[in-house]
Amino acid sequence: MLPKRRIADDELYAHFVTFSVYRRRRLLDHDHAKRIVLGVLVEELSARSASCVGFVLMPDHVHAVIWFPEPGQLSSFMHGWKRKSSFHIRNWHRRYAPTYFEQFGEGSRFWQPKYYAFEIYSRSKLEQKLRYMHLNPVRAGLVTRAIDWRWSSARWYELGRSVGVPIRWIA
Secondary structure, X not given: OOOOOOOOOOOOOEEEEEEEEHHHOOOOOOHHHHHHHHHHHHHHHHHHOOEEEEEEEOOOEEEEEEEOOOOOOHHHHHHHHHHHHHHHHHHHHHHHOOOHHHHHOOOOOXXXXXXXXXXXXXXXXXXXXXXXHHHHHHHOOOXXXXXXXXXXXXXXXXXXXXXXXXXXXXX
């Protein structure tokens, strides 16, 4: 039996989080689904006075760097983000794109259970994770430059442009 997974959330540091669509189905292909994920992210950040340092939405997974003003908030934050976004995306697909699930099947789950979290303790590690995240669409062949992918914070960092989520650099 595998040891129980431990998420460290007992200190104030940024969390690099990754979570995936169940069975890596491309359920985030529609722009509206991505807008829902970002909208729920903004709601959850606001409810906890948290900050988003960066993010990228891919067709089948999400990366984000999140910082909380108090420890012990990551698990409930992630639960809310995943639960609310899956509910709204499923409803949107049923109403406006009912044939979309035919390709993948609606399935019993939208998101893969749990999430991966990596605690960031240094500026160099934070910059490394942001680079990795922002280059994800380039590596996947979706765009040739990170700033061309509208579903990431790369444009905020490179061009100072709004990206639909308030981005805040943490010192």
